[in-house]
Amino acid sequence: MRKLILLTVFAACATLTAFSQTQYEISRDPKNGEKILKGLISRDLLTQDTAFKWYAENLTGYKANAAALEGFKKHKDSVQVLVFMGTWCEDSHSVIPKFFTLMDEAQVPLNHITLFGVNRQKESVGQLSAALGITNVPTIIILKNGKELGRVVEYGKFGLFDMDLGEILKGIQ
Numbered sequence: 001m002r003k004l005i006l007l008t009v010f011a012a013c014a015t016l017t018a019f020s021q022t023q024y025e026i027s028r029d030p031k032n033g034e035k036i037l038k039g040l041i042s043r044d045l046l047t048q049d050t051a052f053k054w055y056a057e058n059l060t061g062y063k064a065n066a067a068a069l070e071g072f073k074k075h076k077d078s079v080q081v082l083v084f085m086g087t088w089c090e091d092s093h094s095v096i097p098k099f100f101t102l103m104d105e106a107q108v109p110l111n112h113i114t115l116f117g118v119n120r121q122k123e124s125v126g127q128l129s130a131a132l133g134i135t136n137v138p139t140i141i142i143l144k145n146g147k148e149l150g151r152v153v154e155y156g157k158f159g160l161f162d163m164d165l166g167e168i169l170k171g172i173q
Contacts, residue, residue, distance in 0.1 A: 037117035039125040054093040062098045065162035071169025072106030081113045082141040084134045092138045
């Protein structure tokens with residue numbers, strides 16, 4: 001059942017990307033007025049919007065975990081990565097810029113990465129986050145052939161999201 005959901009997700013993402021211009025909703029955080037993006041978003045949207053100054057601020061000093069870098073380089077053409085984040089979430093502010101630095105260094109094709117914004121209730125468009133059991137953000141899900149290989153929630157069990165990603169990638173046959 002989960003495999004069917006994941007395959008449906010990718011088909012929907014491909015269709016949305018090909019045929020629509022805006023795949024996200026914009027709202028304001030009632031607590032502080034910050035911009036919240038909910039739905040299918042892109043790194044370019046985060047880097048070019050002045051509301052997300054945190055993106056550039058959190059790029060400095062990051063050195064990718066060697067195992068994660070090696071794993072993504074080895075499997076860059078065979079894995080898909082689903083990422084759920086909150087533009088309002090401090091953990092996402094820290095992890096997401098570093099995640100994309102890792103993806104760039106490993107030369108993972110952009111069409112292998114799908115980024116979803118969620119609101120404070122962890123809702124995305126189309127109830128996708130609920131269907132995939134997203135309870136905290138950021139959540140990074142590694143897939144191969146439509147099957148989930150593993151996920152890293154927030155900073156992961158080691159406290160270093162990329163170390164956890166490296167562990168997941170080590171298990172790929």
